[in-house]
Amino acid sequence: MDLEIVAIGNELLLGFTVDTNGAELGRALAAIGVRVTRRTTVGDDPSSIRAAVDEALRRTRLVLTTGGLGPTRDDVSKKVIAELYGWSFRFHDDIWERLVERFRRMGREPAPANRGQAEVPEGAVVLNNRWGTAPGLWFEGTPGIVIMLPGVPGEMRKLLEHEVAPRLAARAGGAVVLSKELRTSSIPESTLATRLADLEDELAPLSLAYLPGVRGVDLRLTAWNLPVDEARNLLERTAARLRAVVGDVVYGEDGVDLAAVLVSRLRERNMTLSLGESCTGGLVGARVTAIAGSSAVFQGGAVCYSNDAKTALLGVSADLIASVGAVSPEVALALARGARERFGTGAAIGVTGIAGPDGGSEDKPVGTVCFAWLLGHQEQEARYVFPGNREEVRERAAQYALHRLLRMAETD
Amino acid sequence: MDLEIVAIGNELLLGFTVDTNGAELGRALAAIGVRVTRRTTVGDDPSSIRAAVDEALRRTRLVLTTGGLGPTRDDVSKKVIAELYGWSFRFHDDIWERLVERFRRMGREPAPANRGQAEVPEGAVVLNNRWGTAPGLWFEGTPGIVIMLPGVPGEMRKLLEHEVAPRLAARAGGAVVLSKELRTSSIPESTLATRLADLEDELAPLSLAYLPGVRGVDLRLTAWNLPVDEARNLLERTAARLRAVVGDVVYGEDGVDLAAVLVSRLRERNMTLSLGESCTGGLVGARVTAIAGSSAVFQGGAVCYSNDAKTALLGVSADLIASVGAVSPEVALALARGARERFGTGAAIGVTGIAGPDGGSEDKPVGTVCFAWLLGHQEQEARYVFPGNREEVRERAAQYALHRLLRMAETD
Numbered sequence: 001m002d003l004e005i006v007a008i009g010n011e012l013l014l015g016f017t018v019d020t021n022g023a024e025l026g027r028a029l030a031a032i033g034v035r036v037t038r039r040t041t042v043g044d045d046p047s048s049i050r051a052a053v054d055e056a057l058r059r060t061r062l063v064l065t066t067g068g069l070g071p072t073r074d075d076v077s078k079k080v081i082a083e084l085y086g087w088s089f090r091f092h093d094d095i096w097e098r099l100v101e102r103f104r105r106m107g108r109e110p111a112p113a114n115r116g117q118a119e120v121p122e123g124a125v126v127l128n129n130r131w132g133t134a135p136g137l138w139f140e141g142t143p144g145i146v147i148m149l150p151g152v153p154g155e156m157r158k159l160l161e162h163e164v165a166p167r168l169a170a171r172a173g174g175a176v177v178l179s180k181e182l183r184t185s186s187i188p189e190s191t192l193a194t195r196l197a198d199l200e201d202e203l204a205p206l207s208l209a210y211l212p213g214v215r216g217v218d219l220r221l222t223a224w225n226l227p228v229d230e231a232r233n234l235l236e237r238t239a240a241r242l243r244a245v246v247g248d249v250v251y252g253e254d255g256v257d258l259a260a261v262l263v264s265r266l267r268e269r270n271m272t273l274s275l276g277e278s279c280t281g282g283l284v285g286a287r288v289t290a291i292a293g294s295s296a297v298f299q300g301g302a303v304c305y306s307n308d309a310k311t312a313l314l315g316v317s318a319d320l321i322a323s324v325g326a327v328s329p330e331v332a333l334a335l336a337r338g339a340r341e342r343f344g345t346g347a348a349i350g351v352t353g354i355a356g357p358d359g360g361s362e363d364k365p366v367g368t369v370c371f372a373w374l375l376g377h378q379e380q381e382a383r384y385v386f387p388g389n390r391e392e393v394r395e396r397a398a399q400y401a402l403h404r405l406l407r408m409a410e411t412d
Numbered sequence: 413m414d415l416e417i418v419a420i421g422n423e424l425l426l427g428f429t430v431d432t433n434g435a436e437l438g439r440a441l442a443a444i445g446v447r448v449t450r451r452t453t454v455g456d457d458p459s460s461i462r463a464a465v466d467e468a469l470r471r472t473r474l475v476l477t478t479g480g481l482g483p484t485r486d487d488v489s490k491k492v493i494a495e496l497y498g499w500s501f502r503f504h505d506d507i508w509e510r511l512v513e514r515f516r517r518m519g520r521e522p523a524p525a526n527r528g529q530a531e532v533p534e535g536a537v538v539l540n541n542r543w544g545t546a547p548g549l550w551f552e553g554t555p556g557i558v559i560m561l562p563g564v565p566g567e568m569r570k571l572l573e574h575e576v577a578p579r580l581a582a583r584a585g586g587a588v589v590l591s592k593e594l595r596t597s598s599i600p601e602s603t604l605a606t607r608l609a610d611l612e613d614e615l616a617p618l619s620l621a622y623l624p625g626v627r628g629v630d631l632r633l634t635a636w637n638l639p640v641d642e643a644r645n646l647l648e649r650t651a652a653r654l655r656a657v658v659g660d661v662v663y664g665e666d667g668v669d670l671a672a673v674l675v676s677r678l679r680e681r682n683m684t685l686s687l688g689e690s691c692t693g694g695l696v697g698a699r700v701t702a703i704a705g706s707s708a709v710f711q712g713g714a715v716c717y718s719n720d721a722k723t724a725l726l727g728v729s730a731d732l733i734a735s736v737g738a739v740s741p742e743v744a745l746a747l748a749r750g751a752r753e754r755f756g757t758g759a760a761i762g763v764t765g766i767a768g769p770d771g772g773s774e775d776k777p778v779g780t781v782c783f784a785w786l787l788g789h790q791e792q793e794a795r796y797v798f799p800g801n802r803e804e805v806r807e808r809a810a811q812y813a814l815h816r817l818l819r820m821a822e823t824d
Contacts, residue, residue: 281701289693
């Protein structure tokens, strides 16, 4: 089943707003077997909206619009589309009452402009919006089907999930496009590709994409135009085959955060964690504490940016720093040991490096980061040179610090 | 001058990729007086590309395409558009040589599929791409103008800036759409709006938009369809008038980061900074150390997630925690004082709170955060209840912590 999207809003054309709805709709519709064949973005003027919707209906007879439903712009897009169906408007008391009630709960009163939101074309089905003020609308008649959704991403998403997707899935009932991602870290894309080269020839009908990012490379398997059960099974089986080859660098699936995986792994093992951070400046701690429930594991960390702070807070010997330099495996180890002792934890990480843009030397170029990890009786050290700008070096270093500790926790 | 965009790529329709190019093009083109009247997104198949470009040319005679220029998909979109002009292809030795050289620098050799990138329609102008492998193309003839740019955002941006914008600006030479943003924090949108109510009636022909985000509300002034000098002058003058009313909560303009403003303000004053963080878990430190050159100001911080850590690292009295609770202005103050003493700094911030989702009580609901700030002889405390989920509470708390210190540094 083919569908076209018409996104409405001057702010989209002017670039004040990035259209994230388009990608979200594409994925959600593909997953229920609806293929988006074209997306057209137009401004708020009636003639542009009318032309775009009319042309799209002629091509696919199934159109989904986003935006143009706010209280101030409401009338335009609704009116234009009602005209395509030859329908006039009717005031819905129940929509108005829900609106008044919603405003009352927020301690406000609806403005006169809000009344238009309760005006509905006579033949349209109202898609009740419990997450905002503008209801969605479903037009079905001689020109085809037009589904109007609000442009606010949160409201669009909820209406799509609860009102639109079930109705469309019932009609589509065919092949779907589904994907599954395995998240890897600490391995370059080219090395991953080499390790997976033999397997890649046998993946059909699935495709495999490498998606490199600052936190690692995601492997995306996609099943194209298969029945939903077959697609799910194939993705599961093939993901297991990939894991058999590169499982050592896979930390999770489908958007999971590495810090969340580490926190739950340490929690299962009743292991507490502390940090001694220099160049990451609190970023590793911020990653860990972003996870709800991390307080069961994380005791704290010392962010020792200056050399004095390394000595004062974590007892790193000033002589050691003077002899081997602040960016060295020895100081990383001293940071980790100091943190473990101060915070009394079972696991600890020490990180020290040069994030740039200044501070590099021939021996220790910008991007050089030294790590130490302690977990139970294990002790590991590493030195890496990460590519990228200051932000990327820090992100990569934080990710690497967390990933190596996870691998230690899993193999211990 | 009106222009239509045609974005090419199955991944855009399937939602694997969010189209950020569209917004970027919209802003950049508006700033040189080119109005984007429609954006059409199509897949990689020739008939869809041809139809979209042909229709767009008929409407505006000026079309910019993005995507569909990679080595594997090159031929399709280039061929389709060359056909609209009735042009055949010619192999360009110089493009090929640059390509071979580029691959050589990366230690690789071009694949056979790369040869197609050196094939150019005979009438097209090549827009040299120094940032990637696929050159841009400028078609100009009877059907109108088609500008083809690669879809990779970094390459698109560079070609737009260096090759396309200057050519288009020379032709447009008319009214532009420009905007300027003032960034505020620590004030709700409704309070801002009340303070600016009188001024708002006098802003025409500029418009004022309130853009609330987790780090504060940005005020965007936009000049619509004015000559470029007039637009710039009006924006400057009006921004100054806004500052006269709400300058106390404005920390910067046009996307500047609050932490960067604070770091340079402290640096000017030769003031060093340390942190005692609990609920933000390192986030304040990560914000500060994200700024290049922050090491001149930032000495370090203690992330004291557990109560024991507060006592062990920053000397917060265990009795105090037992009597008033870890989330209290008293403990925030003890964290700040402990940090200032440990790190020997002139300024310090203490933050302790309940980020959620658990841990709230009637007295101290989720979102409660207590702060203390020390700067020279100034000492301030505050307690706030921030709305939102765990991530938002932490982001808001970190922003508030930085903003209040900046205001102290500016008024001291």
